[in-house]
Amino acid sequence: MPTPLRPAARLAPALVALVLGATLLPAAPAAARPAGDTLFPQQGNSGYQVRSYDVAMDYQPLTNRADATVQVRASARRTLDSFHLDFSGPRVTEVLVDGVAARHRRTGAHELVVTPDEPVRRGRFTVSVSWRGVPPEHTDADGSTEGWVRTADGAIALGEPVGAMTWLPSNNTPGDKARFHYEITVPTGYEVVANGDLVGREETAASTTWEWDARDPMATYLAMVAIGQFDVHESETTSIDGRTLPIWSFTDVTTGDAAKARAALPEIIAFGERLYGPYPFTSAGLVVDDARVGYALETQTRAFYPPGAATTSTVVHEVAHQWVGNAVTLTDWHDIWLAEGFAAYTEWLYDAEHGGPRPGERFQALYDRPASDDLWSPAPTRFTDPADLFGQPVYVRGAMTLHALRREVGDRDFFAVLRAWTTRHHDANVRTADLVRLAERVSGEELSGLFRDWLVHDGKPRGY
Template identity: 40%
Template sequence: MRGVNPGRGRWVIISCALSAGLLAAASPAAAAAPRYTPGAPGAGDPYFPDMGNGGYDVSHYDIRLAFHPETKAIDATTTILATATQDLSRFDLDFQGPLTISRLSVNGRNAGFTRSGAQELVITPPHGLRQGSTFVVSVSYSGVPQQIDDPALGVSGWVATKDGAVALNQPIGAATYYPVNDTTNDKATYTQTITVPAGLTVLANGEPGPRTTHDHQTTFRWTMNRPMASELSMLAIGGYDVTRGVTAGGLPNITAIGKSIDTEPGQGRVFNETTAQVVQWESSLYGPYPFDSTGGILADVGVGYALETQSRPVYDQSTSEVDGDLLAHELGHQWFGDSLTPVHWSDIWLNEGFATYSEWLYQEKFANVPVQQTFAKAYADEKDWSGAVADPGRDRIFDDLVYNRGAMALQALRVEIGDRAFFRVLTQWPTAHRYGTVSTRQFIEFVERLTGRDLGSFFRTWLYQPGKPALR
């Protein structure tokens, strides 16, 4: 084992009567010997106690995957670079479904592993891992990934399509196709190298690398160089028409529309240009765009929702028209939800409230519908005032309680503190915590510091108490 330093604690005179056992007990080296313990099998989120793991911090995922459309199977190796945050005897990764592991190593040496419960991959390295040390985990596996269909939260994870697959991982889907520390509180960078039959296209988060074709197989490489939560990772395989452009600020903009989707001529260009317009406008409100490229994917995936996957949202073609309002919502997430990610899922209003408010601001700017008018209609139409916005409960994280009431809370805050302070919040909050994780408590403290006011009563009313708040 590493960590024992026999060179410390020299003695000039050692009594021959002193036993070896007493000497060992008195030695600072013995006191410094590591005590290896298992990492926690969960990250501590109250809504998803089995998600994520403790004892380490991931810095990078390298996913190398080959997709076989005739069987819908994959062959993959995921390599993970991490740092131990305690002296680890063993640790867990999240890994779900029927995928079969053929080899698993830690620091290049075969490691023991077991599958426990629905998603725990328990790994025992050949030697304990010292706190602060970096280590590399490599997992090779194959099989047909299976989507998750949660009765309350819907479909997530690896979703098979007519000509390929789309991976949409919020909130619990990433582990359906790669081993992962699946918690919002452990962001990492990503490289995804995906091989498919020639003629298919692969899209993912971040920036494209070289594309190579050999023996009728094409390999695509995508890299996300900014920290990303696993629930925001994305992969789309299939037939796509890809449009490339730049925003007015020079940001690369890659959009794609599934070839199986019936669209009007020129829609690819319209999709790309509207995306660029929305990103440029939101940058004027929220500060510099937080990633190195933008874009979006319109896919025939059949899940019934759009998702703010980092740098490149995915829009299901079965959702309502992919118009400026929807783009404003998902692209607004790039600041609120992607760059800033909630520590716990109970804080998801910090994602969805701000993204919904982005829609309201977009309607005010481009459709001449004042935000206060939209607020008044939402306030009058809301039928269910039960539940707490900042603690909605596991099965309500995608409800109007979080989206509309979260946006209403922001408009009420705007009225409370005034436009000047409010728009400073919209710019300075995502800047102060860029690429980090945030909580509702942090947001409240931030606003109180910025305004110099005690807003405890206001936030209790709008975020924590059920019931319809009275208006000023």
């Protein structure tokens, strides 16, 4: 998530137990039981790990209707008599498990329970879900919108934190990353943009099929499909490791061409590479669409921006997420500061390099806020209400945590930690405890007290 902040969803609180960001999870038995994310305990399933999603869709922009088949390749961790996928989308027309029709039923607001005739044995299996109809938007209790968001000329799929389930039958938890492949057919004259690389475009007089391939593992909340009438901009840049990175940007014809943001992308990517190492994916870009949702989103490889939101600071934030949040992804939503705090601190560093205040000046101005300020509560890893998922403590106190670490260990070790963090955990999932261990290993210092002060203890940390 970017700056400006998105209005956060207010859902029922989840009781959690956290020790320095390491979540204590109950064991989940096989079958249709959730994985136990501490903030969204009904999302995800611990009985299997997804390897890839293959999305085939025929979409009609005028009616917002689609026919889709999503093939999920997964590995069962144990024998599954049944299992569930997170899905709140249209009517399911068929479910196949390893090519054989399976029974299925909908339970609750978003669970598709699948029961094959024969149990799924430990190891690889495939489930194919076909659906037909109008995918819904997902409206959080505070009125913010995600999911399959209707636009004037089509739609865009936005998934943070749980909206992917409106169109993608999935294991909808950030701890399960997978590859994505999309083949989406639309009337000729419309464009389709998604994550990854544009690997094919087959056009006839009546329809065009766009094929995108995201080879690097991706959390479901970062999946994006945008369909509409766009201006398509193609360019390239050279990575620090010598690779040529294609840049595909799509801008809605009614929103302007985002020329300044597009021109800044290569330099912003280069800045990120100096901090975190080589750009982690095979392509880059941006998407500007007329979905007026009030937030930008770090959708993998090319971030989404609503009209007017592609400012320099927001682009820096979303590009930073390609390393911190996307390539290195939180395991549980209570560790979202590992994405947002890092991206916010990257903004501080970029601004300082371009004539803005130094990070120490920002830190001090924020630390001078009174103890009653909303910045100090709840602590970034201790909130129990999803309404706090995108709040000041996650972003700003998260960034302050990193600066407090920098002050403690010094610049050399701090920037070594940043580089090691993205190098060692590339394409992986992480928890706060992983960062603590890494920082202590690099610096040779005991740092658990610092991280407890900034991430676990409610209220303003003392002595800084």
